[in-house]
Amino acid sequence: xxxxxxxxxxxxxxxxxxxxxxxxxxxxxxxxxxxxxxxxxxxxxxxxxxxxxxxxxxxxxxxxxxxxxxxxxxxxxxxxxxxxxxxxxxxxxxxxxxxxxxxxxxxxxxxxxxxxxxxxxxxxxxxxxxxxxxxxxxxxxxxxxxxxxxxxxxxxxxxx
Amino acid sequence: xxxxxxxxxxxxxxxxxxxxxxxxxxxxxxxxxxxxxxxxxxxxxxxxxxxxxxxxxxxxxxxxxxxxxxxxxxxxxxxxxxxxxxxxxxxxxxxxxxxxxxxxxxxxxxxxxxxxxxxxxxxxxxxxxxxxxxxxxxxxxxxxxxxxxxxxxxxxxxxx
Numbered sequence: 254x255x256x257x258x259x260x261x262x263x264x265x266x267x268x269x270x271x272x273x274x275x276x277x278x279x280x281x282x283x284x285x286x287x288x289x290x291x292x293x294x295x296x297x298x299x300x301x302x303x304x305x306x307x308x309x310x311x312x313x314x315x316x317x318x319x320x321x322x323x324x325x326x327x328x329x330x331x332x333x334x335x336x337x338x339x340x341x342x343x344x345x346x347x348x349x350x351x352x353x354x355x356x357x358x359x360x361x362x363x364x365x366x367x368x369x370x371x372x373x374x375x376x377x378x379x380x381x382x383x384x385x386x387x388x389x390x391x392x393x394x395x396x397x398x399x400x401x402x403x404x405x406x407x408x409x410x411x412x413x
Numbered sequence: 414x415x416x417x418x419x420x421x422x423x424x425x426x427x428x429x430x431x432x433x434x435x436x437x438x439x440x441x442x443x444x445x446x447x448x449x450x451x452x453x454x455x456x457x458x459x460x461x462x463x464x465x466x467x468x469x470x471x472x473x474x475x476x477x478x479x480x481x482x483x484x485x486x487x488x489x490x491x492x493x494x495x496x497x498x499x500x501x502x503x504x505x506x507x508x509x510x511x512x513x514x515x516x517x518x519x520x521x522x523x524x525x526x527x528x529x530x531x532x533x534x535x536x537x538x539x540x541x542x543x544x545x546x547x548x549x550x551x552x553x554x555x556x557x558x559x560x561x562x563x564x565x566x567x568x569x570x571x572x573x
Contacts, residue, residue, distance in 0.1 A: 275484075278484055278485055279485075281484065281485075282482035282483055282484045282485050282486030282487070283483050283484045284483045284484050285484055322442035322528075322529060322555075323442055323443050323444045324435075324438055324441065324442045324443045324444050324445055325438055325439075325441075325442050325445075325531075325556045325557040325558060325559075326442030326529060326555060326556055326557075326566075327442075327557075328557055328563075329552075329555050363554070363563075364553075364554070364555065366552065366555070368482075368528070369482060369486055371485070389550050389551055389552055389553065390549050390550015390551065390552075390568045391549055391550065392489070392526065392549055392550075392568070392570060393524075393549065393570065393572070394523070394524070394572075395482075395486060395489050395524065395526070395570075396485045396486055397485040397486075397487075397488055398485060399485075403488075403523075406486075408550045408552070408568055410552060410553065410555075412553070412554075
């Protein structure tokens, strides 16, 4: 598996990954009805660097890296990771996260922060913990899950 | 003191308030060197409702209200408050915050969240606590203060 910068030729593959994740509304605080143009505009936003995980020509996952805040908060980065539905359990998210932390460190970021990890997203919580992220905050009922209703979300943080 | 929706005629007064606050870099995670056009574009962003506190024709403070996240996070709002340097200690921020909470509640928001309250901003921490906000998270060294260096920031939250 290699991780490389995403380019416009990856748009269709990226949409096939992020479309279902956004549409499910279960893990990301994003408008569920985003269409392809809107979703790609978000994922390739001017504030973001966008990467893909590729294996034998197939895109298995994608992530973005950005500063979490401007000004005095600019040394803390934020990232978002999505894995293709048919590629879960193969370490794609873990590999992308390790790449993201290395990239961020090289670029001078001192820490990485996840602002809203939905508590029902147990796979993600477990992965971030295993990668050294600590829960530094808990937002009560801050996420409206399509089936679970209002659930807590975690703020997770890791120095780089 | 009345609180009303801001309009373009308030731009100069608002810039005279937010310019020094942004430029100080002490309390908001915003690019310190923002010019007037950039700062007003931020403060009147499409995602925000912008208000002013006025007394006898003078603008004493300004605030914005917005959804803190999209999608499943859209029921939690965020707000930013700035008071004119010559109007501190007169309850302007408190009055604006109470107005913001009432506005947010009427609009259906279920909670208000501050994402990054710089720990050195003791006046703000005290005010939010007195208004019922709880510290639900602490971000280690997440803010680079121009004189204090890397300091912690709080995530504060209040149901409405």
